[in-house]
Amino acid sequence: MDDAQAPAGGADGGRVATGQGAPDEPLPAEVLAALRLVSTATLTTQLMARGLRNTFLVGLRPLNSGSPRMVGTAFTLRYIPAREDLDVLSVFRDPEHPQRKAVESVGPGQVLVMDCRGRGRAASLGGILGTRLLRRGAAGVVTDGAVRDSPTFATLGLPAYSAGVSGTTNLVQHHAVDMQVPIGCAEVAVYPGDVMVGDAEGVVCVPRELAAEVASDAVAQEHLEEFVQAQIEAGAALPGVYPPNDATMTRYRAWAVDNPPPLG
Ligand SMILES: O=C([O-])CC(=O)C(=O)O
Numbered sequence: 001m002d003d004a005q006a007p008a009g010g011a012d013g014g015r016v017a018t019g020q021g022a023p024d025e026p027l028p029a030e031v032l033a034a035l036r037l038v039s040t041a042t043l044t045t046q047l048m049a050r051g052l053r054n055t056f057l058v059g060l061r062p063l064n065s066g067s068p069r070m071v072g073t074a075f076t077l078r079y080i081p082a083r084e085d086l087d088v089l090s091v092f093r094d095p096e097h098p099q100r101k102a103v104e105s106v107g108p109g110q111v112l113v114m115d116c117r118g119r120g121r122a123a124s125l126g127g128i129l130g131t132r133l134l135r136r137g138a139a140g141v142v143t144d145g146a147v148r149d150s151p152t153f154a155t156l157g158l159p160a161y162s163a164g165v166s167g168t169t170n171l172v173q174h175h176a177v178d179m180q181v182p183i184g185c186a187e188v189a190v191y192p193g194d195v196m197v198g199d200a201e202g203v204v205c206v207p208r209e210l211a212a213e214v215a216s217d218a219v220a221q222e223h224l225e226e227f228v229q230a231q232i233e234a235g236a237a238l239p240g241v242y243p244p245n246d247a248t249m250t251r252y253r254a255w256a257v258d259n260p261p262p263l264g
């Protein structure tokens, strides 16, 4: 196929080559460490500063408040609506079934991100598959539909986010169709290899090529905000402090001498 005939966007779905490695390559350790320190709120601000306004997955909640923050690269799974002649319980006997194959393909440090079209009448997976993801070293699981076996997820230790819970098995509403393709999840575009960060508030998708600079600037933003927060707690009014004017920045820099930011 020559360029004139190539589908719009090409095989990578329109993703521009970034020099940040293949989608299943791990992120550098220092980028992971920085992202583990910062909130999803800070990351959305850093992304907005770069023109990206639609990065926070809408309406997802953590299923296990005690689990560590989630930082990992997206391994995507796409579902389409189920059909009664195809989506019967016996399909799970086939190890090539895309849902089961996806779980057995997710690698260490990856987050399984599922596109359920925002539909949560049936679960997109349950506690056994979640446990298998944990054993495979996955960094988390995210769905814009529901999960089942939510009591298992509550104590599993795998960061997990969903739009809801449902006892009904996935085949009733969802047909797993392909993996490692660009998807929509909770109204956000997620490309394989993008960086998924989750905290108690929810999940943000950081485009992979921006992860390193966003992580470093997010740490710097939170360090400044730590200073601003202390000023507001001490009774300062907003003007000139939040956002900081030159005088506040001078005081911040003086404070930072004795209170350096984390990670150097
Ligand atoms: O049928 C499902 O959704 C899978 C399930 O319950 C589990 O993983 O425990």
Ligand SMILES: [Mg+2]
Pocket (backbone or CB within 6 Å): 126, 127, 128, 148, 149
């Ligand atoms: Mg189950």
